[in-house]
Amino acid sequence: MICEICPRHCDLAPGQTGFCRARTNIENKIICSNYGRITSLALDPIEKKPLSGFFPGKRILSVGSFGCNLRCPFCQNHEISMAGDEAQSVYMPPKTLLERASELVPQGNIGVAFTYNEPLISYEYLLDCAKLLKSQGLKVVLVTNGMICKEPLKRLLPYVDAMNIDLKGFTQEYYNFVGGDLGVVLETIELAAKSCHVEISTLIITGKNDSENEMRALSSWLASVDPEIPLHLQRFFPRYKMQDSYPTDTETMRRLRGIAAERLKYVYADNC
Ligand code: SF4
Secondary structure, X not given: OEOOOOOOOOEOOOOOEOOOOOEEEEOOEEEEOOOOEEOEEEEEEHHHOOOOOOOOOOEEEEEEOOOOOOOOOOOXXXXXXXXXXXXXXXXXXXXXXXXXXXXOHHHOEEXXXXXXXXXXXXXXXXXXXXXXXXXXXXXXXXXXOOOOOHHHHHHHHHHOOEEEEEOOOOXXXXXXXXXXXXXXXXXXXXXXXXOOEEEEEEEEOOOOXXXXXHHXXXXXXXXXXXXOOOEEEEEOOOOOOXXXXXXXXXXXXXXXXXXXXXXXXXXXXXOO
């Protein structure tokens, strides 16, 4: 049976789990086996997602589970993103998540951000929660790598208020390095930008995706979608399988920020 959520299209026999380690063929139906299994929970400032133009100053209950459909060797959350069923978690059905989010409204909470690991692979949980949260006037935020097929994305978007989407680089060669598909991510950004508030994050790694030409191409394309979409350029720091690489230097970050700012209205380079 083929999983239709992301372009990997894993072909799963009964009982088999996909590449993301979070979707399983159970009795000839592929569903997320991490449904409601929360590994991380925190009330974060909305700016930490990062979202700069969506309810600034507010906070958002942020939740994550386990699994991912990419394999970035620099993942800062690899303990949960690369984990499967063995991950330690608490079970939190949609109704309980709604209750937790509602209790936190007096502390500045505006809703729930699905983040930390890739939320789109928890598709059924995400959809159930998003519908419930929206029905109670709470905001739904996704922090995602954007690797989702068009049809499931279209079904989800009416229940999403804001997304921060990783645009990890602007060449398929770089996307091969992380195990993704540039064209799919661009399509996700275009569709999402027509439906909800969108911001973009790009982690800059020396020698991998830090050329001026690549930033020119990335920012030109993003401006063609909407020059008001904020772009967050983030510095790489040694992590996971890339402990031996150097942090991206601040001069490169400032130079790339300047190039992107020629085309985009809001460009941020954190820690620079
Ligand atoms: S979401 Fe998971 S199971 Fe489905 S195609 Fe992608 S990697 Fe495979």
